Amino acid sequence: MRRVYRAPAGRQQSVVALDGVDLRVDPGQRVGIVGSSGSGKSTLLRLLLALESADAGEIVYDNRPIAPGGVRDLRWYRQQVQYVPQDPAGSLDPRRRVADLVAEPLRRLHVDVDHRARVAQVLAAVGLDETFLLRRPHELSGGQCQRVAIARALAPGARMILADEPVSGLDLPLRQQVLAVLEQVCATVQTGLIIVTHDLSVVSRLCDRCVVMSEGRIVEDATTSDLLTRPTHPETRRLLGSIPRLLTA
């Protein structure tokens, strides 16, 4: 796949955000996408979410090509592939209650299940009991907001969760809590995960596979344990060097 952002008239050069990216993810796989700032991670995620089109190449899911389009065309895909944003507090409508926030994708995507039961089920999966149903986002901690965001993603029955730096805005104890929730959810609900992060320790905890990006290309793609113990690309070694504790683990 290739994605180029054209320069506005009279401005600097176009940016090649992705070039020659070829990624196959199997059902249930948990893949970390790491790389330095500007390496193309978020662009890849936006393409996978069908929010933007590639200039060359395509996204294929279950043998069907995916392209940005109308809500109706993409409804089935949006049910299967859901997004957890970086800033949960900012992404949750402050006026709505948790029950309503989690039910919203069920309504929008016309998911034919008992909405009330599904909301309770996914909230329980992220460790929030019914006392949270009537709270609004300002009555939640950052970690609880992120749990609600994960519950929202799970609600339509997603088979794959795409997350962009889902714990980077949280302090250390909350990061650990949310990582534990994601870990547990992936294991119990058996959903796949593609997680964009700067942090290899997040990958080592959650992912069975890791893809390293540099300047719009995939420069290394390996099992997490191989990547952490036998990195082959200089960019991977550089990223590992920024977390020395992992090198000695």
Ligand SMILES: Nc1ncnc2c1ncn2[C@@H]1O[C@H](COP(=O)(O)OP(=O)(O)OP(=O)(O)O)[C@@H](O)[C@H]1O
């Ligand atoms: N809408 C856009 N218009 C122009 N250039 C863009 C746009 N979005 C991204 N880019 C450029 O594309 C390249 C890849 O950006 P991208 O956000 O995908 O990187 P990233 O690896 O996610 O970075 P970060 O870790 O800082 O979020 C960068 O050079 C960026 O400046």
